[in-house]
């Protein structure tokens with residue numbers, strides 16, 4: 233679904249709107265239709281979380297040693 237970010241030219245309210253077909257969104261703050269469409273909003277809001285590697289707490293990947301990765305090589 234096309235999700236666009238708009239800035240209201242009347243009250244400067246910023247919001248995101250799903251645009252279906254040819255319907256024009258209105259400002260949720262003042263109901264104005266004088267909006268400026270913002271570009272390049274792709275996946276901006278979904279960034280920020282970092283996927284830390286989880287292998288550190290897992291048993292040794294090669295031999296299953298419960299002491300941790302590489303523990304089997306310390307013998």
Ligand SMILES: [Zn+2]
Nearest residue numbers: 240243259262
């Ligand atoms: Zn507005």
